[in-house]
Structures are given as structure tokens and as C-alpha cells.
Amino acid sequence: MGNPAILTVDDDPSVSRAIARDLRRRYGEHYRILRASSAAEALEALRELKLRGGRMAVMLADYRMPQMNGIEFLEQAMDLFPNARRALLTAYADTDAAIQAINLVDVDHYLLKPWDPPEEKLYPVLDALLDAWQATGDREVEDIRVVGHRWSEPSYQLRDFLARNLVPYRWLAADEPEGRRLLDAAGVGPESIPLVVTADGRALPQPSTTEVAEAAGLSTAPGRDFYDLIIVGGGPAGLGAAVYGASEGLKTLLVERRAVGGQAGQSSRIENYLGFPDGISGAQLTDRARRQAGKFSAEVLTTREVTGLRLDGSARTLTFADGGAVSAHSIVLATGVAYRPLAADGVAALTGSGVYYGSAATEGPACAGSDVYIVGGANSAGQAALFFSRYARRVSLLVRGDSLESSMSYYLIQQLGRTPNIEVRTGCEVIGAHGNGHLEAITICENKGASEATVECGALFIFIGAEPRTDWLGETVARDERGFVYTGPDLLAGGARPKGWDRDRDPFYLECSVPGIFAAGDVRANSVKRVASAVGEGAMAVTLVHRYLEAQ
Structure with missing residues (x-):
């Protein structure tokens, strides 16, 4: 199919030539650089590329263009190449308008004109967009097809699981022609929904989330029996710990029961997170963090529910709902919180x-x-x-x-x-x-x-209340009356160390009542309930893990 393409569209000829020149200089060897002088011309180029079976990696569109602005263009372009990454080119005077528009459309980034020097202001952004595109490749959203009913709770749970795990899928209603056709082809009736049809044509009626995860290529089993660090929970704190643990050479495993990202991963737009002045969606932040953890070889498991914790000498062992177990020198609890059920009739x-x-x-x-x-x-x-x-x-x-x-x-x-x-x-x-x-x-x-x-x-x-899912810890780790985990100074009430503490030192700041077990993020008693603080605690926990391991 040839090299994938990078498209730039700008109605200012001098800007169009300049960005095409800078793109060719850096990416011309491995990507086709296409440029257009209007949104209509760019859409025609995209249609031709689609017909020829070409690939589109990144689209850069000027915000202020006649007839059709950059946001409107990118909305239409997404229909042709939904997996291509998207960025907006904007002048400083249009920044506020661009940010407001970005909040309405899933644009990955915006670039201020001029971007000199490109080595600092253009290429790092393009490198990140290309890395993200390469991570997802050219998978079509039809890779996995889900047949269900809008008012079916299992159908909703399955769609929510796929969406939160960033798995492309196509939704088909069971009472529409194509949905009925797939049910007939699978030899099942509407009572078997949700039905999942995988990319290779396998039909999975009423599958478990583990079956769906395996069909989607998500990892569900650990690669080894013993790790330096196991992180329980894949929200911001867990992802922060995974990135820092793996990047510092620890054999790291992250275990998530449902979907990486936690509650933050469901946020449509986080606008007060440092370094993202135009805001970032929870899904985008999760995607970047997960890829970053993978870059450093951290393992990430989904659909594995941890049900117990036991101490095996210096090892800390987690048990799973399916009877399996995995051990490590140290554990970080980053299970976050769940929304409290609404106690109302119906x-x-x-x-x-x-x-x-x-x-x-x-x-x-x-x-x-x-x-x-x-x-x-x-x-x-x-x-x-x-x-x-x-x-x-x-x-x-x-x-x-x-x-x-x-x-x-x-x-x-x-x-x-x-x-x-x-x-x-x-x-x-x-x-x-x-x-x-x-x-x-x-x-x-x-x-x-x-x-x-x-x-x-x-x-x-x-969106009411916050309840930690920590019942599985039993009496092993000290918790408050609501189930939040005590750490560090909170364990030293009255000046005494925790009962059963066997070290000639006080617990580290994020360490639990058991040496080598740490807590980070919302699950920790008296924590600050913010994404940035959770990421920071995840990183801090890894520093304390190192101190714990060095003293072993």
C-alpha cells in the first residue's frame, strides 16, 4: 500500500509550503506528505486515497479557512480515516476559539503558528501523534462487531467495556437488518445477545469480559509468577506507578479488574491537568499512559479481579477470582474508588x-x-x-x-x-x-x-459518593471505618507503630501497615482526590518501593 500519508491543509500558500517543507525534512523518508489549499481539496484527496487503499496517519488543518474551518473539515475527514490522528493549526489570536472547538471534537492537539523552531514546537507533537497512530495501526472500527439491544444491561456493559479499553468496535442493533443477519449467521436468536463477532469471524454469544478481552488482543494472564512490583488498579495512580516502576528497571505488573483509566478515564475533558492547556479527554490520557507503560515493558492485565492478599515470608501474594495467584517483592494498592449506589426506588x-x-x-x-x-x-x-x-x-x-x-x-x-x-x-x-x-x-x-x-x-x-473496593484486604492491611487504607503518618496515632510491624523504622509515607505494601491515589485515607495528585503518588510510591527493596 506504500508509505502512509501526512496531510496538511491551509489556505495560506506560504504557510502551506512552510509546513510541507518542514514535514518532508523530518518525515519524508517514511511518509507521503500531502498538502491542500482548501478543505474541499483536502477531502477530495482523502477520498482518492481511500479508494486506492492508502493509509492516513496524521491530518493537520488550519483553524480559520473560508467555506469550511478546520474543525468542520476534521469532522468530515474522520468519517474517511477514523484512526488518523488530528491536529489543528491556529494563530495565537484564535487560541480560545480553537480550544472551545476542540472541546466539541476529538482533536488530539493544536499547534500555534508560527512553530519555529520546528525541532521544539512541531516535531515533538508530530512524533507523539505518529507514535499513537502506529500503536493502533489501520484497524477498522468494524474489527469487532457487537449485536445487542440498547436497553439490554449486558449489551451496555459490553459496549462500555470495549469503549473504556479503547477497543474499536461496531455496534449493531439486534432488531435492524444487519444485526439480524449476524444473529442468523451465528445460528442464535435475540435471546443470545449480546453477540460478539470477532475480526476472524468467530461468534461469541453472551461472552464474558475475559473472552471479549482475549478476542480483542488484551492481555489477561501474567507472563511470569514473580515480579518486583505488582500494582492493583489501573487508574492514574496505578498507571503512574507502572510507568515509573518499569522505567526504573523493576519487573512490573499492573492488574485491572475492568478497564485501565479508572474514573478519570471516563472524563470527557480534563482541563486542569498540568501540561495540557487545551484540555485532554480521560481516554486520551489513559491511552498515552498505557502506551508509555508498555514502552518500558510493564505488563498490563485486564479482567483479572484480585480477591485476596497473603504474606508468604518476604513475598506478597495476590489471589484472583479464578483461583490463580501471582507474587512480588512489593505491592502498590491503587484501586481508587467506586460510585456509591443511589438508594432510590427503581x-x-x-x-x-x-x-x-x-x-x-x-x-x-x-x-x-x-x-x-x-x-x-x-x-x-x-x-x-x-x-x-x-x-x-x-x-x-x-x-x-x-x-x-x-x-x-x-x-x-x-x-x-x-x-x-x-x-x-x-x-x-x-x-x-x-x-x-x-x-x-x-x-x-x-x-x-x-x-x-x-x-x-x-x-x-x-456520580455520588466514593467507596473504596478494599473488602478483599480483610484484616491484612489497616483501613479506616469506610475502607480507605491507612498509610505512613496515619499509622502512627499515639506515637506507636502498627500492630505486627516488624521493621526497625517507621512506615514510609505511602506504606501500609504491612512492610512492602503501599497505597496511592484515591484508595488512600486522607488523599487529595485529583488526577495530578494520584499520578504523583503513584510515582512517589515507586521511589519508596526502591527504598524498601534496598533494605531487604
Whole structure:
């Protein structure tokens, strides 16, 4: 098929020539450099490339072009080459407009003009985009096909699993012609949904997440029996520990029960993370972190649920739900937190059928034209409200407290206020969910029970509370009354070391009540619930792991 292509489109001839020149200088040996002077010309070039079976790696589009601006062009170009990486070229004066537009379209980066010197301002960005494209290759979104029903909870869980693990797939409704055709070809009926058809044509009716993970090429089994470091949990803290552990030469394994990225991976746009002035989606941040960990040879397992921890002399052993086990010199607990169930009539029965925990971004297009309600007042709820406002007729953010100021970042509060189809309602609680087979309405209690109202509801997304999943630790590791793990100074209440502590030193700052076991991120008692602090704690934990291992 020849070399893959890099496309640049800019209506300014001098800029177009300059960027094409700089691209050829650096990438001309391995990539075809294509340039166009308008969005229409670029789309025609893309169609011709598609017909000839060519590959598109990166597309660079000027933001301000006549007839069709760069964002509009990239939206159409994505239909032709969905896996190509996308960047926007913009002048300094257009930065704010570009950032707002980027928040509406999944653009990977933006570049300010001029970019001199290219060695500092252009090539590092292009190198990262090309690395990302090479990691995914030219896999079509139809590699894995999923046949299901929108209101089927197993169908939703499967789609959510694939999306959160960044696995390309194509969704087909079971009651549409192509969906029925695949069911017939697999020799099963609608009662067997969800049906997964793999790239090589295998049919998997009602598969487990482990079966789907294996079909998608995700790793589900450890490569060895013993490691220097095992990390439990694949959120920001776990990924931070994996990157630093593996990059510093430790044989590192990360174990994740569902999807790498954790709650942060579900965020539609994180705008206060250092180094990303235009914001970054949780999925993009997760993708970069996972590839970075892989670059340093960290192993990442998915669909493996840890159910126990035991001490075997100097080794620390984790047991899995399937009976397997794996051991290491040290362990970092980075399991984060889960959203607390909403205790309201009808919610449990409709979960996965209109009621969802977390942002459930796969449901965005299905919310078009409907009224969406979001329960919660923290950053994750605000980010979800902004995301669903792109699709829904109206988004209502239901907050139990009297205001958002104590629980949500200022920049998010400002954005919510500027979005016309978002309504923030304080002093509200959902006390009931209603529907026949799927959510149709909810009952809202306002003003501390003074009034109730039942309203139509297309989807309900819940972001309340934070519960650590640490019951599997039993009595092995000290935890507080809510299950958060005590570490470092918190273990020295009254000046005494933890019961059973066998070292002639105090626990390190992130070390648990058992030497060699550390906790990082949201699962740690008294931690700061922010992505940046979780990543920092993951990195710090590895430094303390080294100190622990050196003293062994």
C-alpha cells in the first residue's frame, strides 16, 4: 500500500509550503506528505486515497479557512480515516476559539503558528501523534462487531467495556437488518445477545469480559509468577506507578479488574491537568499512559479481579477470582474508588437500561433530543454535564447541597453557566426511577422534601459518593471505618507503630501497615482526590518501593 500519508491543509500558500517543507525534512523518508489549499481539496484527496487503499496517519488543518474551518473539515475527514490522528493549526489570536472547538471534537492537539523552531514546537507533537497512530495501526472500527439491544444491561456493559479499553468496535442493533443477519449467521436468536463477532469471524454469544478481552488482543494472564512490583488498579495512580516502576528497571505488573483509566478515564475533558492547556479527554490520557507503560515493558492485565492478599515470608501474594495467584517483592494498592449506589426506588432494576453510574460516554448519541439528568456535584458530574449537553435537548445537574462551590472546580462552574442547555438545580435528590423495561421518568424531591415532581427522563447518570473496593484486604492491611487504607503518618496515632510491624523504622509515607505494601491515589485515607495528585503518588510510591527493596 506504500508509505502512509501526512496531510496538511491551509489556505495560506506560504504557510502551506512552510509546513510541507518542514514535514518532508523530518518525515519524508517514511511518509507521503500531502498538502491542500482548501478543505474541499483536502477531502477530495482523502477520498482518492481511500479508494486506492492508502493509509492516513496524521491530518493537520488550519483553524480559520473560508467555506469550511478546520474543525468542520476534521469532522468530515474522520468519517474517511477514523484512526488518523488530528491536529489543528491556529494563530495565537484564535487560541480560545480553537480550544472551545476542540472541546466539541476529538482533536488530539493544536499547534500555534508560527512553530519555529520546528525541532521544539512541531516535531515533538508530530512524533507523539505518529507514535499513537502506529500503536493502533489501520484497524477498522468494524474489527469487532457487537449485536445487542440498547436497553439490554449486558449489551451496555459490553459496549462500555470495549469503549473504556479503547477497543474499536461496531455496534449493531439486534432488531435492524444487519444485526439480524449476524444473529442468523451465528445460528442464535435475540435471546443470545449480546453477540460478539470477532475480526476472524468467530461468534461469541453472551461472552464474558475475559473472552471479549482475549478476542480483542488484551492481555489477561501474567507472563511470569514473580515480579518486583505488582500494582492493583489501573487508574492514574496505578498507571503512574507502572510507568515509573518499569522505567526504573523493576519487573512490573499492573492488574485491572475492568478497564485501565479508572474514573478519570471516563472524563470527557480534563482541563486542569498540568501540561495540557487545551484540555485532554480521560481516554486520551489513559491511552498515552498505557502506551508509555508498555514502552518500558510493564505488563498490563485486564479482567483479572484480585480477591485476596497473603504474606508468604518476604513475598506478597495476590489471589484472583479464578483461583490463580501471582507474587512480588512489593505491592502498590491503587484501586481508587467506586460510585456509591443511589438508594432510590427503581434505580437498581433499571441500571444499565437508562440508569448509569459514571459518564457512560457510549450513550451520548442515544441521548439526542432527550432530557438527561445527572446526579452529583463534583468535577466528574460537571464534566459529564458538558459532554451530554452536546447531544441532549436539556441537561439537568441535580445537586444535593446548596451550591457547587464547595465541591466543583471554578472553571467547570463557569463553563456550566455559559452552556445554555444545562440547568443546575441545588437542594435536589432523586427518590424514584420509573419505566417498563427501560428508564422513562424519575421523581425528584426538592427543598428538603418540601416538594416532589415526576418528570420524563431519557437517561440518568449517577456520580455520588466514593467507596473504596478494599473488602478483599480483610484484616491484612489497616483501613479506616469506610475502607480507605491507612498509610505512613496515619499509622502512627499515639506515637506507636502498627500492630505486627516488624521493621526497625517507621512506615514510609505511602506504606501500609504491612512492610512492602503501599497505597496511592484515591484508595488512600486522607488523599487529595485529583488526577495530578494520584499520578504523583503513584510515582512517589515507586521511589519508596526502591527504598524498601534496598533494605531487604
